Amino acid sequence: MNILPPFDLLPTLLVGLKVTIQLTILSSILAFFVSFFVGFCRLSKYKIVRIISTIYVEFFRGTSMLVQLFWVYFVLPVFGLDFSAMHAGILVLGLNFGAYCSEVVRSAILAIPKTQTEAGISLNMTSTQIMSKIVLPQAFVIMLPSYGNYLIELLKCTALVSLITLNDLMFQGVLLNSSTFRTIEIYSLVLVMYFLLAYPLTLGVRWFERKFSEGRA
């Protein structure tokens, strides 16, 4: 098959693109669950749970993500925990963004007026019912744009896993460069491909935000 340059590079890069998308989806699912769990823990009535979850958040937000990746990939095997590059990537991205997004969950729940909870109590609802039927449906709408923005950030951060030898888009680019030396075409294509992946998400988040703020001033 004859494809005009620079598009003959695409098949190799598309292999990486698939890994990037896979990693983004899997780690965002992990991050979603972690963020809810930690977000609720930070609002817990037990002080010890609040302290532990705060330490978790501060720890992941305070250390560099790349350092965390290296730590999981190079140090944990010493202690007998061996991860494949893919698993290490999912784990670190998920835990890291879970920590960031837990703040989104926490602040969204706190943003729901107290009167909503009180109304639930006066209707004799259980606290689970109040949370799942009254508070969360309202808080979730507030969370969505922030989640969207973090999803875009996460997508960009997946490029880091190339440094722990996972063959994502960035890694394939570097690999291709070392065998063909067509540096300009390769790195430009990689940039454009990431842009084409991330920009629709950005537009989607904006569209949602506009739609959400309609008639609410």
Added chain:
Amino acid sequence: MWNWDFAFSIMPQLLKALRITILATLLGFTLACILGLLLALGRRSTIKPLSMLIGGFIEFVRSTPLLAQLYFVFYVFPKFGLTLTPLVAGVLTLGVHYSTYLSEVYRAGIDAIPRGQWEAATALNFSRARIWLNIIIPQAVPPVVPVMGNYLIGMFKDTPLLSAITLVEILQSAKIIGSLTFRYTEAITIVGVLFLILSYVSSLGVQKLEVRLNRRSLL
């Protein structure tokens, strides 16, 4: 598994590399602050093509990974005759990348200035340059300083990426130690701890700053 003697013996080397990390952060942030303001002003320009061009540039830089940009600057620019050292390429990329974020921060600050300020300045027949320099920017920047501080911390945590373009900053030097001695545990753990301490202390600083600025705006 953990050897304290070894940990202490590599400390000087890591602390020396930490200086490069901090240097790259500060230089990059200075660049980002200046360029970010210029981008924010250019974005508001009445010359349509200019503001659209800058808008497109901001969107593109914000939508692509920092790592991909680093590779691009470090490996593609030389093909056009512009060879940069790892530090210069790193500072340049970090600065430009974060300037697009900071331009949004400035924009928020500028948008928060009441219309009356513009009108008063116009009524007093101030020139455009004078309105910006003496009226708008001095009011727009202080409220957004804490946000900028958060970006400074974010940038600090992104500097390990420069190890990918062969800059010997703290993570790279930990990797070198690891590959020479086959002991990654101490080196990488110390790097993580140093990052945690430094960014936690600076985030406390930012919080303090925020409280102080809030108090001043209430007066």
